[in-house]
Amino acid sequence: MTVLGIFPQLLLYISATLVSLFLCTYVYFSYSFTYWKRKGAPYLKPKFPLGNNDCFGAESLSYGLETVDWYKEAKEKGHKIVGTWNYSNPVLLLIDPEVIKNVLVKDFNHFTDRDFFHNPKHDPKNESIFVAENEEWRQLRQRLSPVFSTAKMRVMFELVNKCAAPMMQLFESYSQSVDPMDIKDVVAMFTTDVISCVAFGLDAGSFNPHEAKFRLIGRKFFESNLKTKMHLIIGRINVKVAQFLGMRVIPDFLTNFFTEVIAENARFRQENNVRKADLMQLLLDLYESSKGQDDPFTFDNFVGNVIVFFLAGFDTSSTTMQYALYELARNPDLQEKTRVEIETVLKKHGGHLTYESFQDMTYLRQVIDETLRLYPPVQNVARFCVKPYTFKGTNVTVEKGVSIVIPLVALGRDPDHYPDPERFDPDRFSSQNKDSINKFAYIPFGEGPRNCIGKRFGLMQASIGLIEILKTFKITISSKTKMPLKLKRGVFLMQPVDKLYVNATKI
Numbered sequence: 001m002t003v004l005g006i007f008p009q010l011l012l013y014i015s016a017t018l019v020s021l022f023l024c025t026y027v028y029f030s031y032s033f034t035y036w037k038r039k040g041a042p043y044l045k046p047k048f049p050l051g052n053n054d055c056f057g058a059e060s061l062s063y064g065l066e067t068v069d070w071y072k073e074a075k076e077k078g079h080k081i082v083g084t085w086n087y088s089n090p091v092l093l094l095i096d097p098e099v100i101k102n103v104l105v106k107d108f109n110h111f112t113d114r115d116f117f118h119n120p121k122h123d124p125k126n127e128s129i130f131v132a133e134n135e136e137w138r139q140l141r142q143r144l145s146p147v148f149s150t151a152k153m154r155v156m157f158e159l160v161n162k163c164a165a166p167m168m169q170l171f172e173s174y175s176q177s178v179d180p181m182d183i184k185d186v187v188a189m190f191t192t193d194v195i196s197c198v199a200f201g202l203d204a205g206s207f208n209p210h211e212a213k214f215r216l217i218g219r220k221f222f223e224s225n226l227k228t229k230m231h232l233i234i235g236r237i238n239v240k241v242a243q244f245l246g247m248r249v250i251p252d253f254l255t256n257f258f259t260e261v262i263a264e265n266a267r268f269r270q271e272n273n274v275r276k277a278d279l280m281q282l283l284l285d286l287y288e289s290s291k292g293q294d295d296p297f298t299f300d301n302f303v304g305n306v307i308v309f310f311l312a313g314f315d316t317s318s319t320t321m322q323y324a325l326y327e328l329a330r331n332p333d334l335q336e337k338t339r340v341e342i343e344t345v346l347k348k349h350g351g352h353l354t355y356e357s358f359q360d361m362t363y364l365r366q367v368i369d370e371t372l373r374l375y376p377p378v379q380n381v382a383r384f385c386v387k388p389y390t391f392k393g394t395n396v397t398v399e400k401g402v403s404i405v406i407p408l409v410a411l412g413r414d415p416d417h418y419p420d421p422e423r424f425d426p427d428r429f430s431s432q433n434k435d436s437i438n439k440f441a442y443i444p445f446g447e448g449p450r451n452c453i454g455k456r457f458g459l460m461q462a463s464i465g466l467i468e469i470l471k472t473f474k475i476t477i478s479s480k481t482k483m484p485l486k487l488k489r490g491v492f493l494m495q496p497v498d499k500l501y502v503n504a505t506k507i
């Protein structure tokens with residue numbers, strides 16, 4: 001038989017295989033879509049193959065803005081919890097703050113793990129506190145918590161403050177030019193420098209185009225490529241299959257880069273007896289002191305956690321700074337009020353920005369709190385059920401492996417929790433008003449034993465950056481910024497669709 005003779009037969013086989021594959025997938029999805037009905041839970045109607053997603057959300061490492069629509073629909077129907085699907089994966093969305101409190105705090109033992117794809121067997125260097133499960137996580141959390149204590153923040157304050165100098169030089173040059181500034185790009189250079197400095201004791205030189213390796217790596221990671229997207233989708237549809245196929249979320253270029261930087265840095269410190277007041281030193285001490293223990297803090301643990309501090313640390317804080325500056329630029333009176341506070345407090349402290357003076361800036365903290373309400377960088381907190389759990393006051397029992405999602409953006413914009421929710425109003429968080437806010441309707445750092453370990457550090461670096469900018473420059477929105485602001489769907493960290501440009505004028 002000639003090649004041409006085989007061709008129609010081959011085509012037939014391929015078509016039959018594809019049709020069978022499609023049918024199997026369809027049957028599998030259709031059965032998965034009966035999950036919440038079988039559980040007796042209220043649910044939102046899913047569609048093949050995305051479930052309740054309205055876009056692939058393939059860039060995302062978790063759930064995105066689609067949860068705002070799920071929340072609204074469920075709330076209108078009076079549900080406290082609602083079943084949805086992410087592809088074929090059943091996801092329970094929590095609506096009621098009391099239920100959220102039970103999951104995150106009171107009944108935490110049923111929800112110790114985070115819903116986040118990882119692959120311990122094929123990717124041991126990316127096993128970190130962020131993805132670790134149950135007992136392993138408890139031990140890591142206990143070991144790493146001292147790294148972020150108030151005492152350590154005080155020591156790191158100076159290091160962070162020093163990193164603002166190159167950012168201020170860039171603001172200075174923008175203030176003398178007619179070009180508007182892509183604000184996210186500039187503040188992300190600052191937070192990248194900060195995290196590289198405190199995590200590695202290195203000057204990342206993000207403001208210098210010839211040295212900006214850390215910035216390039218960070219940017220490349222959040223841009224994410226087709227391979228990572230495919231891994232994420234398959235990881236969502238079936239974790240076991242994705243793990244079996246050796247899929248991983250953190251690309252090799254990033255793991256290799258950090259492994260090299262850490263090994264070189266650790267070697268230099270040990271050989272030269274150098275000690276520094278940074279995060280790298282605290283982790284190095286942990287690594288050295290646990291050698292020989294039954295369950296040591298290994299080199300892989302070291303690399304994995306530094307990577308996670310880098311990734312979790314620079315983009316969340318720069319996103320916070322970006323939206324705070326955007327809102328202050330749109331609200332010049334609030335900007336002026338913040339600046340007056342900064343000037344008054346600094347004057348009281350002899351003109352120096354210190355840990356103590358920053359603690360006194362209560363209005364600035366209100367501005368940041370309000371920014372995090374409207375623009376929580378991490379849009380949803382997600383957990384895995386690890387032990388069967390019956391939601392109080394219902395007959396709904398979820399078993400091990402079910403994903404639970406807490407929609408931070410939707411809660412922050414719910415008029416029942418925040419009157420006139422679209423209005424940027426830092427006074428919601430004044431000492432007189434903040435007690436009227438339901439604690440579990442405001443959780444930009446998560447809550448309970450598995451909340452954000454870097455909360456203090458994140459608040460500190462965002463505050464220092466904002467103080468330095470506002471005390472010297474007046475910020476206005478550039479005509480290059482497309483208004484009104486639209487947020488991107490299908491991404492994990494909150495991003496605007498179009499870049500936000502501002503102008504800086506020296507005061």
Ligand code: HEM
Binds near residue numbers: 308378443446451454
């Ligand atoms: C404004 C800045 C930040 C925001 C809004 C933020 C937000 C969050 C949120 C929502 C979570 C999930 C909490 C939960 O599941 O209950 C989280 C976890 C985490 N964050 Fe942050 N974060 C910020 C800054 C940082 C920084 C600066 C670091 C480290 C240097 C960091 C490291 C982590 C880690 C390691 C976890 C996982 C903790 C665990 O599983 O035990 N974050 N963050």
